[in-house]
Amino acid sequence: MKLQPWMTFSLVALALIGCAGNEVSSEPLSASPIESPVTQTTESPVAQTTESPVAQTESPSPVAQVGEETVIKSGSFQSGEHPTQGTARIVSQEGRNVLELDEAFQTSTSGPDLFVILHRSDNVLGSTEPPIYPLTEGEYVVLAPLQAYSGAQSYAIPDDINLNEYQSAAIWCRQFNATFGAALLQ
Template sequence: MKQKTVGLLAILLLLIACQKDNVPQLMGIEPPPVSPTIQKPENLLAKGTFQSAVHTTSGEIKVYRDENGKRALIFENFRTDSGPDLRIYMAEDKALTNFIEVSNKVNTMGNYSVALPDEADLSKHTYVLIWCKRFAVLFGSAELKPN
């Protein structure tokens, strides 16, 4: 019985640890937009919808390629809870198999874009994850489907 209680307390602490932190969010400030020409329908490579995991996460994610071959993740109507050490990862699944880090900065709400690293392979890295690195907690994820 004592082990069960300790296990439940450990899970509860992990969940609480990735709750909203006290760092003020920069509301209304977005990174510079990706070139407007990138968001043409013919440049859309893949898209998905965020699903909540441990924290409520919602919105759309799209992958576009510009005329120079550079790719970007476009977050639309995105929203997730804030937390310490949030990251954007791409992986083969929700369990971080063969993951790469896309960004160590996550806007918790709004429309914004993030450059996609060259090593991101859309045939393998089909999940976009919002991950709390400090506590190894998945906030939410989106599975990318080819356009």
């Protein structure tokens, strides 16, 4: 059918326009701690709305660095749709697992709907298609909305997440299903 290539082109153009730009800022995404629940739906993230959640999880609050911590996995971010840099690491703190982004973490301010995720693939960017690197539902788990475009930040990992099933961390634009950057965790 002649409409299919135009529809594909239109979706890609929409994603590029929505997530375009390479500006980086150290300003927080919001002035107050995130209090809204993280939602996942069975719809494609491109067409996703927050009005029809299938499952809701409580947004984790920032985790304090108290007591001893053990590094479980770590890796450096590689840029996807937008420049992203820094290191992600999973640490065990007082019996809880936490994903930490280091002080050198930085990504584009262009994302309207950025989330921190864990992904099953050991090559997130290589297993998807440029330029936006869309993700397949079921291959990732959303940890929380991104707290800030740059700097050190922490995200609690729910106890029911089997870390052996997830090989990478990524910064993902849910609204346009675009991967800003990913880090292989080893």
